[in-house]
Amino acid sequence: MDPAAVQRLVKEIEQKDLSTAAHTWRVVLYTRAILEHFGIDRETIALVTQAAALHDVGKLDIPDRVLQKPGRLTDEEFEIIKLHTVAGYGRMVQMDVTEEPILNLVRYHHERWDGKGYPFQLAGEDIPIGARMFAVIDSFDAMTSVRPYRRDLGEDAARRALVELQAGSGARYWPEAVDAFAELYRTGQLDHILHYFNDEVPLPAFEQAREDQFDAIKRRASDLG
Secondary structure, three states: OOHHHHHHHHHHHHHHOOOHHHHHHHHHHHHHHHHHHOOOOHHHHHHHHHHHHOOOHHHHHOOHHHHOOOOOOOHHHHHHHHOHHHHHHHHHHHOOOOOHHHHHHHHHOOOOOOOOOOOOOOOHHHOOHHHHHHHHHHHHHHHOOOEOOEOOOHHHHHHHHHHHHHHOEOOOEOHHHHHHHHHHHHOOOOHHHHHHOOOOOOHHHHHHHHHHHHHHHHHHHHHHO
16 A cells, blocks of 8 residues: 555544544554564565554544544444444545455454454454454553543553453453563563653654654555565
C-alpha cells in the first residue's frame, strides 16, 4: 500500500478520534519489535506495520456521538463500535488494497484466542497470525495509555498490563505472542516506545517523532520496491 495513502488515512483517524494519535505510532513500533523478535521477513514486516497503523481505520465510519463519548458506552453503542473492524475491511477493499496481511489485521484484530472475540468469533490458529499477535499489542497499549476513565501511565501501568496479558494467555490471547511481548519488555527493548511515544510527550516533539516514523516507512517501501 502506498505510504502516502497510509499517512493520509492515519491523519484522518487522528482527527476523528484524538485518543489514537500517539496510540497509532506506539502500536506500529511494538508491532515491528515483535515481528523482528519472531524473525519475520522484511517484506511482511513492512505490510504488517502498515496494517498496525491502519487497524482502526474503520472508526472513520463510526458516529462521533459514539466514538467520542466520554463516559461508559451502552450495550447498543458498544455494538456500533464493534462494527469498525468490518467497516475498516470494507474501506480497504474499496481502496483496492489486496495485501492479505493488511486486510486480515484490520478485519480480525479483535478476535480472541478462545473464540469469544468479534466480529466472527474465530478461535486459535483460525485467526490470522498478524491479527492474533496484534491483539496482545493493542490491549497492552490500551492498558498503558490515557483514557477518559484512566490516566495511569508509566512503569507501574506497564507491569500491571503484563500481568493482565499473562492472565489472559491461552484464553483471550495467543500464548506465544504474550510470551514474546513479555520478553521484549523484560529485556528493555520496548523502553524507548514507552518513554518517547507516550501520551504526555509535548505535541511538537510527538509530531516530529511521527514524521520521522513516516519517513522510515517510506524508506523501507523504497528499499523493497
